[in-house]
Amino acid sequence: MLTPGRYFLSGNVATAEAALLAGCRFYAGYPITPSSELMEHMSGRIENEGGVFIQTEDEISAIAAVIGAAMTGTKSMTATSGPGFSLMQENLGYAAMTETPIVIVDVMRGGPSTGQVTVVAQGDVLQARFGSHGDYETIVLAPNSVQELFDLTIKAFNLSIMFRNPVILLSDAELAHMTEKITVPEKIDLVGFNDIEIEGIPKFTPLGIGGKLAITGLTHNEKGYPITTDVQVHRKLVTRIVNKITKNEPIISDVEIINPEADTLIVSYGISSRAAYPVIKKHKDVGLFRPRTLWPFPESKFKEITKNKRIIVVEMNLRGYGLEVERVGRKYGAKDFEYINLIGGEVPKPYQIEEVL
Amino acid sequence: MEFFEFYRKDRWPHQFCPGCGLGTIMNTMYKAFNDLKMDINKTVFVSGIGCTGRVPGYINADSVHTTHGRALAFATGIKLARPDLNVIVISGDGDLFAIGGNHIIHAARRNIDIKVIAVNNATYGLTGGQLAPTTPYNMITTTSPYGNREYPFALADLVAAAGANYVARWTTAHPNQLVNSLKQAFTTRGFSFVEVVSQCPVNFGRRNKMGDPVFHLRWIKEHAIPISKVSFDVKTPYEILDLNTKGIYIIGELVRRNRPVYGEALSEEEEESVPME
Numbered sequence: 028m029l030t031p032g033r034y035f036l037s038g039n040v041a042t043a044e045a046a047l048l049a050g051c052r053f054y055a056g057y058p059i060t061p062s063s064e065l066m067e068h069m070s071g072r073i074e075n076e077g078g079v080f081i082q083t084e085d086e087i088s089a090i091a092a093v094i095g096a097a098m099t100g101t102k103s104m105t106a107t108s109g110p111g112f113s114l115m116q117e118n119l120g121y122a123a124m125t126e127t128p129i130v131i132v133d134v135m136r137g138g139p140s141t142g143q144v145t146v147v148a149q150g151d152v153l154q155a156r157f158g159s160h161g162d163y164e165t166i167v168l169a170p171n172s173v174q175e176l177f178d179l180t181i182k183a184f185n186l187s188i189m190f191r192n193p194v195i196l197l198s199d200a201e202l203a204h205m206t207e208k209i210t211v212p213e214k215i216d217l218v219g220f221n222d223i224e225i226e227g228i229p230k231f232t233p234l235g236i237g238g239k240l241a242i243t244g245l246t247h248n249e250k251g252y253p254i255t256t257d258v259q260v261h262r263k264l265v266t267r268i269v270n271k272i273t274k275n276e277p278i279i280s281d282v283e284i285i286n287p288e289a290d291t292l293i294v295s296y297g298i299s300s301r302a303a304y305p306v307i308k309k310h311k312d313v314g315l316f317r318p319r320t321l322w323p324f325p326e327s328k329f330k331e332i333t334k335n336k337r338i339i340v341v342e343m344n345l346r347g348y349g350l351e352v353e354r355v356g357r358k359y360g361a362k363d364f365e366y367i368n369l370i371g372g373e374v375p376k377p378y379q380i381e382e383v384l
Numbered sequence: 385m386e387f388f389e390f391y392r393k394d395r396w397p398h399q400f401c402p403g404c405g406l407g408t409i410m411n412t413m414y415k416a417f418n419d420l421k422m423d424i425n426k427t428v429f430v431s432g433i434g435c436t437g438r439v440p441g442y443i444n445a446d447s448v449h450t451t452h453g454r455a456l457a458f459a460t461g462i463k464l465a466r467p468d469l470n471v472i473v474i475s476g477d478g479d480l481f482a483i484g485g486n487h488i489i490h491a492a493r494r495n496i497d498i499k500v501i502a503v504n505n506a507t508y509g510l511t512g513g514q515l516a517p518t519t520p521y522n523m524i525t526t527t528s529p530y531g532n533r534e535y536p537f538a539l540a541d542l543v544a545a546a547g548a549n550y551v552a553r554w555t556t557a558h559p560n561q562l563v564n565s566l567k568q569a570f571t572t573r574g575f576s577f578v579e580v581v582s583q584c585p586v587n588f589g590r591r592n593k594m595g596d597p598v599f600h601l602r603w604i605k606e607h608a609i610p611i612s613k614v615s616f617d618v619k620t621p622y623e624i625l626d627l628n629t630k631g632i633y634i635i636g637e638l639v640r641r642n643r644p645v646y647g648e649a650l651s652e653e654e655e656e657s658v659p660m661e
Contacts, residue, residue, distance in 0.1 A: 053465050079464045079647075084490040088457035091450065095430075095461025098448065099469075103461070121451050234446045234462060235469045237425035241392075241441055243449035252395060253441065253449075 028076060031213045038202040039064035039106075041173045041209055042132055043072065045180035046104055048215055051130070052078035053096035053103035055089040060144050061200040062106045062134035086111035090118045090131065097122075097129045098242065100220060100233030102184055106132035108200075109151055110141060113158070119193055120159030121244045123268060126229070128187035128194075132180075135199040137372055146372030147201035149297055149343040153350070155195045156322040162265050164272035166194045166279060167322040169296040173207035179319060185218040186279065190271060191228055197321065199343075201298045201374060227271045273323050280325035286314035287332040293380065294352050295341040296321055302341065302375040309377075310384060324351050334360040339383060341367045341375050390414045390424065392444045399438060401509075403597025405556035405582030409503060410439060412559050413474070416566035427470040430459040432479035435510045435584075436503040439474050453484030456491045459498050464647055470499070470570070477504040477518040481537055485517075492546035494646040495574045501566070502539055502577065505584040506631075513587030520631030524591040538628040540579040544639045549574030551639040555581040557605040558635065565637065574645040581608065581633050604633075611636030 029044050036044070043065050046054075054073050056066040066082070073080045079096070083089045089105045096103040107115065112133045122129050137143025138150045155167045166186050168179045179196060187194040220231045229249075232238040241251035246261045254260045272279070285307055292314045293303045300317045307313050316332065318325050329352075338361050340349040345368050353364050365383050369375050391414070400406045417424075429440035433452035440447035450458045455475045463471040473480075480488050480502050491498060507525055508514040514527040518539065522531040540553040550572040554562040562580060569576035583589060583600035594600040609627075611634050627634065 053461065055461060081460065081464060083457065083460070084486050087454060088460070088487055088490075091454040091457030092461030092464070095448070095458035096465035097461075099462055099465040101465040103465070117451055118454065234428050234448070235426065235466045238446065239425075239444055240446045241449075242447065243441060244451060245449065 029211045031211050033208060033210050035206060035208055036173060037064065037204060037206045038173045038176050038198060039134070039204070040068050041177045042106070042180050042196070042198060043068040045177040046130070046184070047072060047076055048211070049181040049184040050102045050217060051104050051184065052076065053093065053101045054078065054105065055081045055083050055092035055096070055103075056105045056107065057083055057086045057089050057111060059086070059108045059111045061136055061203050062108050062132065064203070065106045065132065065134070086114040087118065090115040090129070093129050094118060094122050094125070094127050097127045098234045100231070102188075104130040104132065106134060108134045108136045109138045112151060112154065116154075116158040119165070120161060120163055122193040123159070123163035123165070124244050125242050126191040126268065128191050128231075130180075130183045130187055130194050130196065132196045132198055134203045135197060137370065143372055145200060147199045147298060147343065147374060148370060148372065149199065149299060149347060150370070151197065152321060152342070152344065152347040155197060162269055164192065164269050165322055166190065166192060166272060166320065167197060168194065168319060169197045169321045170202065170319065171297050171300045171317070173202065173205060174209045175319065176202055177209050177211070181215060181217070185216070188218050188220055189223050189225065190275070191231060192272060197297060199298055225271065225275065227267050227274075276323040276325065277327040279320055279323060280328050281319040282325050282328045283317040283319065284315065284328070284332065286311070289314035290337060291339060291384065292316050292332065292336045293339050293341060296348065299341050299343050299375050302377050302380055305377040306380045306384075313384065321348065324355060326355055329355055330359040336361050337363040337365070339365045339367065339380065341380060343369050343375070345370060385418050385424070387414055390417060390444060391442050395442050398442055400435065401586040403583065403585040403600075404435070405505060405580070405584070406435060406439060406503065408556040408559055409501070409580055409582065410442070412562045412566060413501070415563045416570060419563070420567055420570055422470060422570065426468065427472060428462055430455045430462065430471060430473045432475045432484060433510075434476040434479045434508070436474055436476040437479060453479050453482070454487065455479065456484060456487040456498065456500070460491060460496060463496060463498055467497070467647060471497070472499045472501070472570070474501040474503070476509070477502060477506070477539060478508045478516045481539055482517045488543065489546040492543045492548040492575050492577065495547055495549055495643050496646040497574055497648070499569050500575070500577045502579045503582050504539055504579055505582045505588060507584055507588035509584045509587045513584070513591065521629045523631070525588065526591075535629050538624050540577065540638050541624050543577045547575070547643065548577050548639060549641055549643055549645070550576035552577070552637045553579040553581070553633060553635050555604045555608050555633065555635060556583060557601050557608065568637070568640070572640070574643060607631050608633045608635045611638065
């Protein structure tokens with residue numbers, strides 16, 4: 028495992044190494060560009076740490092195997108890209124319903140369908156939150172550098188275990204293949220199963236210790252027995268699994284804010300947000316709101332700085348995170364909204380933001 | 385172990401229809417498990433969706449009722465993360481071979497140490513008796529009202545070809561043989577597969593002049609030929625397919641072998657037997 032110090036790593040490799048440091052000991056995946064290097068690196072490394080690697084027959088079985096392994100109390104993850112992430116959606120809902128902590132890395136590429144295989148996009152931002160059917164919540168993290176890929180991968184494991192919920196790390200083709208300097212810290216804080224008690228989250232019992240667990244994706248009561256036609260049972264269960272995330276949004280939220288007093292606020296995340304820094308440096312009246320946790324929407328942080336602001340949303344899709352930014356922004360008195368939506372694989376450049384200032 | 389130590393009494397009565405073959409299968413499972421004195425605390429039962437998918441929920445052990453067709457994929461994760469556990473998958477023909485067809489051939493190909501009981505009632509019972517990949521030719525279902533025009537899968541033969549260590553086919557009309565076969569499956573290292581041809585009088589039999597469970601069971605018994613009575617020249621895959629099309633089931637042990645098991649270290653002898661460049 029990486030010892031504390033400085034390294035020069037690509038995004039995919041940094042993600043894999045961070046997962047190992049976070050205690051990930053089960054990896055199942057299916058090759059897909061631009062996430063394959065992560066899987067290749069994992070296949071050579073995880074067994075040295077006493078873990079298990081399997082290349083499954085498709086992404087559906089990858090996430091299913093990851094959920095199965097996670098149910099035994101093993102920290103587990105998979106990585107994929109858009110088409111594979113679409114295939115995973117049903118079982119993502121299953122993980123939410125059965126409150127199984129898993130980590131999914133979605134290395135975004137251009138969609139829809141097979142789309143642009145090798146180039147960057149941010150088109151999965153809404154899918155990561157709303158992709159499966161029914162009411163559920165996911166925690167979605169959006170790093171904007173290789174260092175953050177490393178940090179947020181560890182955070183993803185911690186959050187998934189704290190909240191017994193799937194956590195999605197939104198990497199992208201650019202970050203995944205970019206090589207940058209990172210620092211592995213001296214001390215890495217890890218959360219273990221049942222370390223932290225949070226209201227509305229039942230204790231985790233793994234399979235195979237005589238717990239006689241009854242696990243089902245059907246609506247179930249506290250014992251895990253299916254009860255599918257009782258209004259109250261369903262309401263209680265689903266409200267709880269949604270509230271455990273939404274009510275704890277202030278604890279989960281992690282944002283970067285620069286110049287909160289400025290009249291104009293750039294809202295951006297992931298690789299797109301890197302175009303904002305030179306703009307802010309040059310124009311003192313421009314600020315930045317950059318969520319590292321995209322979902323749940325960091326409303327508690329956003330509402331404090333949004334009043335009377337002109338907001339510029341910069342992202343690499345046509346209609347994405349801006350929808351939620353506008354909804355919450357209007358609620359808290361934002362004045363005006365501008366959108367820079369770039370698709371095709373072009374990362375936003377500072378001058379493109381300056382043009383709309 | 386008493387019957388109600390193996391099954392959760394607080395979930396009784398179960399939801400299966402009168403005359404359903406799952407009663408026989410649950411009894412034989414209990415018998416095999418009890419005879420072998422397997423540790424219920426070290427066993428995980430996994431299923432997909434369907435009537436059979438509900439069986440693990442009644443067992444007083446760790447049970448995982450997964451999404452439609454994916455039982456084997458979940459079981460693979462459980463087994464690899466905890467190789468010391470017995471992982472038993474029990475699911476239906478539609479779940480394992482239609483929506484989950486890819487997973488079962490790959491699990492058999494890997495020869496991973498998972499035990500599978502595939503209950504083949506030739507239809508989708510839970511959703512009201514639709515056409516399954518196992519429905520015999522010309523049979524009536526709610527989605528083939530003029531008779532099935534597709535050829536059915538020969539489940540056990542498919543799994544045998546894919547590479548399992550133990551493959552057998554029995555029916556609910558052969559409970560004693562089924563118990564012995566399950567015991568063999570549970571104790572064989574590697575991928576073990578037992579197909580159980582079962583009756584569904586309510587949603588399949590009723591539309592095919594077998595609404596009475598006794599009629600349906602008799603039909604199954606009449607259409608089951610022991611493998612010892614099958615002449616050598618009908619053991620080719622083509623001939624098996626032909627028999628299967630007519631709704632004839634070859635019963636008995638199809639495969640018992642000792643291929644290396646996925647995830648287990650190979651002995652020197654086995655290492656040598658694997659062809660290498």
